Amino acid sequence: MNTLEPNSDKHVYEVFARRKYEDPLHHVGTVTAPDDEMAVVYARSIYDEWNWLEMVVVPRQAIVHVIEPA
């Protein structure tokens, strides 16, 4: 078995994607990754159910709330 422990510095990224030019980007899920590059790799691996036209990841920390749930 592997004895190496992953680093603890993990960040949550929100994943958005769209399938057609006329579609807006919509939220498809989240990934947890140590950095932007790995977030890209993980999002691409995990959310591969469609032939996406576009996919982006956004660090959850970068989100500015307009209305927050109580």
Add this chain to the structure above:
Amino acid sequence: MSEPRRYHAPDELDADTRQALINLIWAIADSKVVLGRRYAEWANRAPVLESGVAAAAMAQAELGHTRALYMLLRAFPEVPADVTDEEQFRDHYNAPSFLDRPLAKWTEFVAVNLIFDGALTEVIKAMRGSAYEPLAQRIDKMLEEERFHQMHGRDWLRRLARQSEAARAELEEAVGRVLPETLCWFGRDDDAGAVRLVELGIVDATPDELRRRLTALLTPLLEEAGVRVSVDTLPWEQFNPQTRRVEQAA
């Protein structure tokens, strides 16, 4: 200046060129079969769940590329039918000896992901715009998928090297095992077939140039990670140009 000639089918190539092209595509296809299998074995063992999923996705991509490459080989009458039969496992694959057994440690996975998958990508990149049309048509999709494999390998190299001295040392050992045979895998620079493929514009780089490109890509990454591996001499005596393997003494 006239446009370089383009080739649309095997019978437009002379016998020596066909043989050289078969050898190259066969080596890439077989290596991707075995690499895909080695990746898949880690789908359930990777240190984090997400990398397990990435390992499965990379396996799937490699096997997909294999399918496309075997389809190309099938057009050559010289290629035995059993080589391109994806339903049957063969006893021997033209793939490096370090892939003969499952990758025992995650550090080995990362070394293979970064270095050997990187080498396969370099040779595929060198066939972008290939004068052999059926090949040229397959390249872009493969490269688009390989981009993520390279990111995965690079990122894990950095993470493991940062993680602990033990992990860095283990990585160094794995890189030391994978790198020399990978550099041989491109073939000898005086290989007449390889020279011919470059002359006809089927591949845009000689084996030495491919070695140089891969080394230029890897050296800064390994240096940054503090992974020190010196490859002074390559194991050419044990290298078999037909199978592109370094045959280990029994």
